[in-house]
Amino acid sequence: MAAIEWHDFANREALDTLLAASVAKTLAEAIATRGEASLVVSGGRTPAGLFAHLRQSPIDWGKVWVTLADERWVDAEHADSNEALVRQHLLLDKAAKARFVGLKSGGNTPVEGLATSTAQLAAIPAPFDVVILGMGDDGHTASLFPQAPELAAAIDPAGMARLAAISPITAPHARITFTLPALASARRLILHMTGEAKRDLLLRQFSADAPETLPIRRVIDAAKENCHVYWAP
Template structure:
């Protein structure tokens, strides 16, 4: 596990875009293709707006999401909508995209989305994660009733979670899928999140789900701080 400090959010976004691009290049050289799973919210937008210009063989890349809010694809809170608006443009427009919530039927019954995704599951090669001040990553929230199942299931895939302190039901990758990536990038910004990350590095505790990921990762894992 490596850590990189950046003076500004823009420096972090630029460095992360370069590193993710290199990781995709390597996966494509090895496999002929690459699966990139990204996080949502507003934090990744500056990185996406740089990554989409990187000289990657985007036609060999499938982009999907680490997690998604169970909302229609055109909802303002849709992570998929954010990826379409900020990443799947310019050079990256030729990438394939697998949304986690495809239509109104999956909004009404998110188990349908999970069944679709798990039936055609492809292990992400490169994963880009964020972290909340409560220590969640992806949609593995400490207060979600499904957290233990997400942490303990050895089969990589997706599941539905119901975080009490966050809006919307979620669909998320489980821990096994996150650990299966060849390269994982965790972006953390701000003093408060930095303190949470420092606590998480002290050892695994379900109260800080990101700590479980840190304690169990065995592949390429880079932390980008700002």
């Protein structure tokens, strides 16, 4: 099982500033070593401040591939689209040169679009250099939702698929998500979260009396390297 390395900050601005610098350094090192780098980011409200700092980083963004940990099966112009958030907050300024590959493809459902979405990702270097995940109040990460009927296959450490179609019971929209093996194989896995409630939930997951093993713990347990948690109140 991978260990957790905690990075605690007094406030979210400090967290975003230092995390952006750390991610940029890792991407620059990957470019220097392998000629290109891959970055997987998450949607939601938490990453917006991080993206504002990261997009100003003076690295060779033209050699950075960017994609999403998961996506709602909606058009890129939809208010709930993670791609829309990334385009509005990350792929600007210096990061406008990054090579972005979205997860939403043709097809009315994620199941119909799964093969095309998988093919779109073929050019992105793997294992990913940096994966930045969030965590929901229910312990989901990416779109690996507790109670989703497809969860068991998506978090199977021996699974061969990179992507999975997910039908959450507790959240709107059908989803497409990277599977546990694809996320956990990252050269650097980062959990970016804020708030006391989420910190307490994660700590309880690693206590001896945890009532159940939630998806976030499954991913951390399977991680190739230690998971870095960046947290602020």
